[in-house]
Amino acid sequence: MTSFPAPPSGLIDGTVHRFAVRAYIEDTDLSGVVYHANYLRWFERARSDFVRLRGIDQRGANESGLGAFAVVDLTIRYAVPARLDDAILIETRCADLRAASCRMHQKALRDDGILLSEANFRVGFVSPDGRPRRMPDGWHAAFAHIVPEGS
Amino acid sequence: MTSFPAPPSGLIDGTVHRFAVRAYIEDTDLSGVVYHANYLRWFERARSDFVRLRGIDQRGANESGLGAFAVVDLTIRYAVPARLDDAILIETRCADLRAASCRMHQKALRDDGILLSEANFRVGFVSPDGRPRRMPDGWHAAFAHIVPEGS
Amino acid sequence: MTSFPAPPSGLIDGTVHRFAVRAYIEDTDLSGVVYHANYLRWFERARSDFVRLRGIDQRGANESGLGAFAVVDLTIRYAVPARLDDAILIETRCADLRAASCRMHQKALRDDGILLSEANFRVGFVSPDGRPRRMPDGWHAAFAHIVPEGS
Amino acid sequence: MTSFPAPPSGLIDGTVHRFAVRAYIEDTDLSGVVYHANYLRWFERARSDFVRLRGIDQRGANESGLGAFAVVDLTIRYAVPARLDDAILIETRCADLRAASCRMHQKALRDDGILLSEANFRVGFVSPDGRPRRMPDGWHAAFAHIVPEGS
Numbered sequence: 001m002t003s004f005p006a007p008p009s010g011l012i013d014g015t016v017h018r019f020a021v022r023a024y025i026e027d028t029d030l031s032g033v034v035y036h037a038n039y040l041r042w043f044e045r046a047r048s049d050f051v052r053l054r055g056i057d058q059r060g061a062n063e064s065g066l067g068a069f070a071v072v073d074l075t076i077r078y079a080v081p082a083r084l085d086d087a088i089l090i091e092t093r094c095a096d097l098r099a100a101s102c103r104m105h106q107k108a109l110r111d112d113g114i115l116l117s118e119a120n121f122r123v124g125f126v127s128p129d130g131r132p133r134r135m136p137d138g139w140h141a142a143f144a145h146i147v148p149e150g151s
Numbered sequence: 152m153t154s155f156p157a158p159p160s161g162l163i164d165g166t167v168h169r170f171a172v173r174a175y176i177e178d179t180d181l182s183g184v185v186y187h188a189n190y191l192r193w194f195e196r197a198r199s200d201f202v203r204l205r206g207i208d209q210r211g212a213n214e215s216g217l218g219a220f221a222v223v224d225l226t227i228r229y230a231v232p233a234r235l236d237d238a239i240l241i242e243t244r245c246a247d248l249r250a251a252s253c254r255m256h257q258k259a260l261r262d263d264g265i266l267l268s269e270a271n272f273r274v275g276f277v278s279p280d281g282r283p284r285r286m287p288d289g290w291h292a293a294f295a296h297i298v299p300e301g302s
Numbered sequence: 303m304t305s306f307p308a309p310p311s312g313l314i315d316g317t318v319h320r321f322a323v324r325a326y327i328e329d330t331d332l333s334g335v336v337y338h339a340n341y342l343r344w345f346e347r348a349r350s351d352f353v354r355l356r357g358i359d360q361r362g363a364n365e366s367g368l369g370a371f372a373v374v375d376l377t378i379r380y381a382v383p384a385r386l387d388d389a390i391l392i393e394t395r396c397a398d399l400r401a402a403s404c405r406m407h408q409k410a411l412r413d414d415g416i417l418l419s420e421a422n423f424r425v426g427f428v429s430p431d432g433r434p435r436r437m438p439d440g441w442h443a444a445f446a447h448i449v450p451e452g453s
Numbered sequence: 454m455t456s457f458p459a460p461p462s463g464l465i466d467g468t469v470h471r472f473a474v475r476a477y478i479e480d481t482d483l484s485g486v487v488y489h490a491n492y493l494r495w496f497e498r499a500r501s502d503f504v505r506l507r508g509i510d511q512r513g514a515n516e517s518g519l520g521a522f523a524v525v526d527l528t529i530r531y532a533v534p535a536r537l538d539d540a541i542l543i544e545t546r547c548a549d550l551r552a553a554s555c556r557m558h559q560k561a562l563r564d565d566g567i568l569l570s571e572a573n574f575r576v577g578f579v580s581p582d583g584r585p586r587r588m589p590d591g592w593h594a595a596f597a598h599i600v601p602e603g604s
Contacts, residue, residue, distance in 0.1 A: 006564070007473040007540050008461055020460040024501055025511070026339065026494045028332035030386055031219040032515070033281070035328060037191035041479045044188070048477055052538065058478070059537040062485070068182040073228040078221065081281050084332055084512040085505065087460050111459070130184065130232050157413070158322040158389050159310055171309040175350055176360070177343045177490065179483035181537055183364070186479060192328045199326055203387065209327070210386040213334070235361040235483055236354065240306050262306045333521040335583070339497070342490035370484040372531065379526040383583050432486065432534050 009049040010090075015148045017050035017092040023082045033081035039117050040076070043106045046090040047123065054142040067133050070126045072101060076119035080110070087111040097147045099134045100125050160200040161241075166297045168201035168243040174233045184232035190268050191227070194257045197241035198274065205293040218284050221277045223252060227270035231261070238262040248298045250285045251276050311351040312392075317448050319352035319394040325384045335383035341419050342378070345408045348392035349425065356444040369435050372428045374403060378421035382412070389413040399449045401442070402427050402434045462502040463543075468601050470503035470545040476535045486534035492570050493529070496559045499543040500576065507595040520586050523579045525554060529572035533563070540564040550600045552587045553578050 010019030021042050029035040048058065051069075062068050082088060089109045096103040101124035108116040125135045135143070161170030172193050180186040199209065213219050233239060240260045247254040252275035259267040276286045286294070312321030323344050331337040350360065353371075364370050384390060391411045398405040403426035410418040427437045437445070463472030474495050482488040501511065504522075515521050535541060542562045549556040554577035561569040578588045588596070 005461070005464065005471060005473045005542070007475040008458070009475075011458065018458060020458045022460040022462075022498075022502075024494075024498045025331050025333075026337060026497055029327050030213055030330035030332065030334045031221070031277075031327075032279070032332045033221075036222040036225075037188050037195070037328065040188035040191065041477075044479055045475075045477045049475075062181055062537065070182070070184075070232070071187040071229055073226070074187070075224070075226040077224040081221070084515065089458070126182075128183070156310070156313065156320060156322045156391070158324040159307070160324075162307065169307060171307045173309040173311070173347075173351075175343075175347045176482050176484075177346055177488060180478050181481035181483065181485045182478075183483045188479065192326075195328055196324075196326045200324075213386065235364065238306070238309050260306075262308070264306075332515055333523070333579075334581070335523075338524040338527075339490050339493035342493065346490070364483055372484070372486075372534070373489040375528070375530040376489075377526070377528040380524055383523070428484075430485070 009053055010046060012050070012053055012146070015093060015146050017046060017053070019046040019049055019090045019092070021045065021088050021090060023084055023086045023088065025084065027082070028084055033083055036078060039108060039119070042088070042090055042108065043119055043121070046092050046106060047104055047121070050092050050146070051142065054146060056139050056142050061136070065128055066136065067125055067127045069123050072122040072124045074119060074121045076117060078117050080114055080116050082108070082110065082116050088116065094143060094147045097140070097143050099140070100132045102143050102147070160204055161197060163201070163204055163297070166244060166299050168197060168204070170197040170200055170241045170243070172196065172239050172241060174235055174237045174239065176235065178233070179235055184234055187229060190229075190259060190270070193239070193241055193259065194270055194272070197243050197257060198255055198272070201243050201297070202293065205297060207290050207293050212287070216279055217287065218276055218278045220274050223273040223275045225270060225272045227268060229268050231265055231267050233259070233261065233267050239267065245294060245298045248291070248294050250291070251283045253294050253298070311355055312348060314352070314355055314448070317395060317450050319348060319355070321348040321351055321392045321394070323347065323390050323392060325386055325388045325390065327386065329384070330386055335385055338380060341380075341410060341421070344390070344392055344410065345421055345423070348394050348408060349406055349423070352394050352448070353444065356448060358441050358444050363438070367430055368438065369427055369429045371425050374424040374426045376421060376423045378419060380419050382416055382418050384410070384412070384418050390418065396445060396449045399442070399445050401436045404445050404449070462506055463499060465503070465506055465599070468546060468599050470499060470506070472499040472502055472543045472545070474498065474541050474543060476537055476539045476541065478537065480535070481537055486536055489531060492531075492561060492572070495541070495543055495561065496572055496574070499545050499559060500557055500574070503545050503599070504595065507599060509592050509595050514589070518581055519589065520578055520580045522576050525575040525577045527572060527574045529570060531570050533567055533569050535561070535563065535569050541569065547596060547600045550593070550596050552593070553585045555596050555600070
């Protein structure tokens with residue numbers, strides 16, 4: 001019988017989510033390091049797993065026509081380039097929870113602790129026609145658990 | 152005989168570069184609009200063609216071991232989502248030219264003039280080992296032509 | 303006033319569609335050439351523009367819940383690698399039209415005529431729940447115009 | 454102190470490598486399922502981890518100018534579409550080992566055992582200028598361990 005290892009979803013430690021990724025050939029470009037836009041894909045994987053672990057069902061919300069998260073704005077700073085085979089930790093923290101959006105701070109750290117990149121996303125809930133919409137109550141409550149007080 | 156249409160490289164109008172892209176299925180995600188990270192790929196295409204039209208040979212610099220551009224930081228704001236088949240104009244302007252880097256402002260506009268997204272990149276020249284390096288003289292001169300005075 | 307150059311959609315010459323793309327940094331990997339999976343993105347752009355030029359509205363079909371094209375199977379052979387800044391022509395031809403699917407042959411040629419890659423896709427129409435479905439009549443008629451007799 | 458979970462590399466069971474991935478928003482397209490080209494990225498991750506676990510250092514070979522693997526050809530069949538949040542197992546088996554290349558069979562299975570896609574790649578070793586080259590002796594020996602006799 002085939003065993004089915006589960007893909008990793010990261011771990012929530014208090015209000016921080018930690019998630020591991022590896023740099024593959026698909027992530028690199030001809031300069032030999034990870035292409036700048038691909039960090040955004042890593043950060044999205046971590047955010048998606050963070051909220052999924054807190055009970056937020058993005059697939060269900062999409063399939064039922066409820067809505068989806070959309071990135072409203074982001075800033076990202078690149079400190080040290082990631083290279084093929086690097087083992088990388090993505091740390092995610094939430095802040096500034098509002099009715100329809102939340103801010104998420106993310107860092108990419110190499111496994112020797114070196115900071116590769118840090119980013120700051122505002123993520124908002126939008127209806128299928130693209131308008132900002134209050135998050136479902138359960139989603140807001142899920143975020144409230146992971147936004148430190150006073151942040 | 153097969154004719155070979157050239158791919159578009161956009162046009163430089165004074166200090167502005169204008170470049171057209173279309174939103175394809177590859178660019179979209181399950182929410183039905185273009186995935187946020189894919190705007191960064193469009194913006195990179197426009198920046199690469201802008202500097203190529205000004206005589207900067209990124210491929211040659213890479214193959215000869217001279218170095219490459221790297222994104223140092225960026226901010227991006229998403230206003231209106233792009234949808235499949237949208238015809239989109241990318242406008243690129245340069246500012247704040249330094250010895251090793253330049254800032255580039257970019258907008259994505261739908262063909263009815265609606266602003267979809269705007270972004271601001273600091274792009275630096277780096278040696279193959281990843282350290283900031285003065286741009287080759289010819290490259291700096293090429294940028295000097297497209298950075299408005301006083302910017 | 304800003305001029306809005308249209309993105310290129312390629313040209314139909316009888317039953318062949320010709321479409322130009324350029325290799326950008328986003329397309330490359332650390333080996334210095336275009337990453338193998340990215341040819342599939344180029345081929346999809348060409349197929350999408352080919353059928354759009356023939357009046358097939360993929361976005362409308364998706365938004366109205368009619369269905370979408372899905373790749374059923376594909377083969378691809380890589381002959382010569384594409385490099386940064388290469389100007390590439392994608393040629394697309396259709397064959398073997400059926401009620402719910404069509405086969406599409408595609409080639410990527412460098413602007414000096416060298417064959418980079420060739421591929422063969424079976425593309426089927428599927429309902430939103432993923433089942434094969436007869437193409438809309440107008441779509442089938444559109445394909446009938448671009449499938450050579452006896453193919 | 455921050456703990457650093459390692460990213461998963463999959464497990465080798467005899468001559469089979471098993472590797473788990475999850476479908477994220479980045480993988481999907483507007484039809485609500487995973488975009489066809491993105492399976493190739495998953496398959497590459499699995500192949501890269503398989504050979505890395507067997508001691509093959511792709512990054513070192515690239516950085517030292519020894520060469521790299523390149524996909525020579527591939528076929529892929531799509532049976533059932535993957536959807537957001539699906540947990541997917543990638544199984545990889547090698548066959549037909551030659552001096553400069555190897556064939557790799559790969560399957561993507563959903564965690565309920567349903568086959569999503571299967572593919573067959575010929576992967577060859579190439580010098581930095583793109584010519585087929587005998588694999589390093591140690592690499593060939595590593596493959597010899599994972600190619601079943603008579604395959």
